[in-house]
Amino acid sequence: MNTRDLQYFVALVKYKNYTRVAKKFKVSQPSITQAIQRLEREFNTQLIRKNHFHRDKMITRSGLLLYENAVLINDKIDLTRKEIDRANQKQIRFGLPPIIGKLYISKIVEEFSGDLLSRLQITSVGSHDLLNQLRRGEIDIAILGSTTPINEDDVFAELMTTRPFGVIVSDQNPLAKKNAVYFGELADQQFINYDQQYVHQSAFQAYCTYAQIKPQIVVYRLPNVSWIKELVRQGKGISLMVKDAVTNEPGIKALDILDPIPERFYISIVIRDGYVLSDAEEDFIKRMKQIHLAN
Numbered sequence: 681m682n683t684r685d686l687q688y689f690v691a692l693v694k695y696k697n698y699t700r701v702a703k704k705f706k707v708s709q710p711s712i713t714q715a716i717q718r719l720e721r722e723f724n725t726q727l728i729r730k731n732h733f734h735r736d737k738m739i740t741r742s743g744l745l746l747y748e749n750a751v752l753i754n755d756k757i758d759l760t761r762k763e764i765d766r767a768n769q770k771q772i773r774f775g776l777p778p779i780i781g782k783l784y785i786s787k788i789v790e791e792f793s794g795d796l797l798s799r800l801q802i803t804s805v806g807s808h809d810l811l812n813q814l815r816r817g818e819i820d821i822a823i824l825g826s827t828t829p830i831n832e833d834d835v836f837a838e839l840m841t842t843r844p845f846g847v848i849v850s851d852q853n854p855l856a857k858k859n860a861v862y863f864g865e866l867a868d869q870q871f872i873n874y875d876q877q878y879v880h881q882s883a884f885q886a887y888c889t890y891a892q893i894k895p896q897i898v899v900y901r902l903p904n905v906s907w908i909k910e911l912v913r914q915g916k917g918i919s920l921m922v923k924d925a926v927t928n929e930p931g932i933k934a935l936d937i938l939d940p941i942p943e944r945f946y947i948s949i950v951i952r953d954g955y956v957l958s959d960a961e962e963d964f965i966k967r968m969k970q971i972h973l974a975n
Contacts, residue, residue, distance in 0.1 A: 725740075777806055855869075
């Protein structure tokens with residue numbers, strides 16, 4: 681089967697116009713017709729109704745079934761082409777969220793030689809966005825944060841470590857006199873929260889549910905957690921954050937959470953299912969897993 685035929689067919693289902701498809705691929709209209717005929721012989725079924733004056737009904741049920749799978753096949757082929765094109769390149773396309781970057785970047789610089797370090801092409805956005813980029817083939821390896829172990833069909837994830845959450849407050853906030861709090865003590869506080877690209881939202885909801893409180897919440901769509909920390913530093917509110925993210929942060933104090941619920945920040949190294957690692961990528965992952973974070 682010619683994979684280009686599937687591309688023509690997917691476009692025909694989308695546009696329902698032979699001329700438009702031919703122009704899109706810069707081929708003659710008979711080429712599109714012949715491609716459809718080859719697919720119909722291949723699958724021994726009618727894909728396009730012969731009388732297709734009503735464009736909305738020109739695709740048969742068999743055609744719609746083929747279309748759904750052809751889209752997946754074309755996407756997989758495109759991803760494979762990208763991976764093969766990059767197979768001889770030396771760049772390691774690697775993603776990690778800003779919070780995890782703070783934990784690992786100094787150790788990455790210490791651990792890896794100048795040659796390997798120069799080959800890292802690092803993307804730093806929230807874990808949700810990184811997972812989508814990994815699936816689309818825009819990055820190949822990611823370290824992701826989550827509130828539960830990652831268990832997705834299309835990626836392989838290996839847990840590296842877990843880290844505790846804390847409540848961060850301005851050092852001018854009366855709460856800064858404490859070293860630890862129960863979440864129920866925070867009912868009258870204003871929380872500064874993240875948008876959905878960060879995993880902290882689900883942890884925050886779990887603590888609120890356990891403590892049976894509904895504190896005031898302000899949600900900001902900010903580029904990274906540094907902006908959240910700055911708002912906390914200025915006394916605009918408090919926030920839930922992985923405690924490591926505020927180590928040595930002037931003007932901010934991190935409080936332990938005393939509630940006995942097992943909320944932790946899971947850190948996992950993740951690749952696409954079926955992605956074949958290069959020798960350099962395998963070495964990179966092996967050495968990343970050996971990095972130890974102090975408690």
